[in-house]
Amino acid sequence: MMDVGRHPNIELLDYSEVVKVQGYVGNFDVQVRRKPRYIHTDLCTGCGLCAEACVLHGGKGKLLVPSEFDEGMGKRAAAYIPFAQAVPLKATIDPNSCLWLVKGKCSKKCEEVCGTGAIDFEMEETYVDFKVGSIIVATGFQMWDPLKLPDYGYGKSPNIITGLEFERLSNAGGPTEGEILTAEGIKPEKVAIIHCVGSRDERAHSYCSRFCCMYSLKQAHQIKEKTNAEVYSIYMDMRTFGKDYEEFYRRNREEGIQFIQGRPSQVTVDPETGKLFVEVEDILLNQVLELDVDMVVLATAIEPPKNADEIASKFGLGRTPDGWFAEAHPKLRPVETATAGVFLAGCAQGPRDVPDTVAHAGAAASEVVRLFNQGEVTISPTIAEVNPEKCVGCGECILSCPYTAIKRNADDKAEVNPALCQGCGTCVAACLSGAITALHFTDEEIVAQIDGLLQLPT
């Protein structure tokens, strides 16, 4: 990401959102909304003085707004730098918590301390239009909300945390500076890690989120190393699918982590002591266990981002039944989409771990380079064609086209963009005046086939 920020040929539009996309492969018109960050990034040096001066800082290191980066476990001020490695490394002002922006009342100390005058509360959102030849959609995923399945007890105790929250705990730059501590601030003696929370579960997501097994193994190893606690890893199937992954699993076993195959029925909290109880049937021992632990880590599922519908309609993407964006072919065209010139990278297409994401993104970038090097695109001859003499301009075909390949032209007639048309013929069947022909699948050809076939002797 740092390299992206520094590269002379890459223009990074941070804190922005694509509003609309028009056109076709090689000729996309994109409009982007740039949200106001109330700080001029060209003037900001990323010194962080504004964050310290912010009234919401509260003094004595007490910051008042929950930090998104720390999963709400740490705090930040209203003026802040999202995290230490943020790209670009510039401050931003959160319009939902900044007193001046919410209430119009604040001493605006941040403005006083800023040496370069980068802070500008009058900043408004702007729109940028530009032309691009191709688009890579890498919108990623979001974590599934474990509150949706109450059996795991998430929210009932601060010591039942998600894998991502654990990552913040274990991170040297996190709220505990890397120490694995319970909410009471002590080292846990027993920790349970539960796999497949919301994944491979008909009540939530039936798919496997793919990378949780490996990060759960890593977390088990970290707990063992940092706290020497008893670690129970409760799994359904151990999916160590990559190179050297099985070896890491074996290392975990040798370190004395207890692996229990089974799906926990419930996690309960003792109302008096706050102790956690995990009830699980060990299917290898054929025995129901009740484990008392100090901390429970849930390896929660990942799911498509909540605005995936909106993204899909902007870029003309299909979705697979589980909600991820559809690739053109699951095996042979894994980065292309149904819309020529639009490619997918990473978890936008489906759950994958870091090495697979890097490979997938590399493939998407190569597809773009290949397209640009050729300088021209090959299209299938089976596309639709409008006869303007017959077209009455009703617009039925425009509604039926899955690719928005049909537009109304200056004469109020339908016109097919051959670069966008994929030749499905849906518009032909929808056309009320018989004005559209699907080349190589014309009405005459199909009628001739019907008549010919029916003349065959049975």
Next chain:
Amino acid sequence: MSEPFEPKVIAFLCNWCSYAGADNAGISRIPSPANILPIRVMCSGRVSPEMILRAFRSGADGVLVLGCHIGDCHYIDGNHRTVKRIPLLRNLLGYVGINPNRLYLDWVSSAEAPKFAKVTNEFVNTLRELGPISEEIKIGVGV
């Protein structure tokens, strides 16, 4: 004694799922009835009501439309059109004296060779019971 009635069925198969499914059935040596007369279209959404009516007019005893499963359409949502269109046409068939059961829509993916055999066998059996379309239009079975 005359020969038993064998219906003629025009089957519109989409290029990506059902045509490949039919091919798969053949490669896998799964028998499907010879009554099926396949016509390849790029998408089940291409099958217009006129085409189906034309097939009946030319003497087809039944028309089968097979496409990709909903959500799996190669053309994003072409089959959403089909799923709306066919039930409507089935309702209208009754008014012209054609038993609506002579038109059938189902989904067969390229991997579902056994399903292709099952759907085609069942449809042909239904048509065997219904008898030739020429008799039906003559006596006018309405709904």
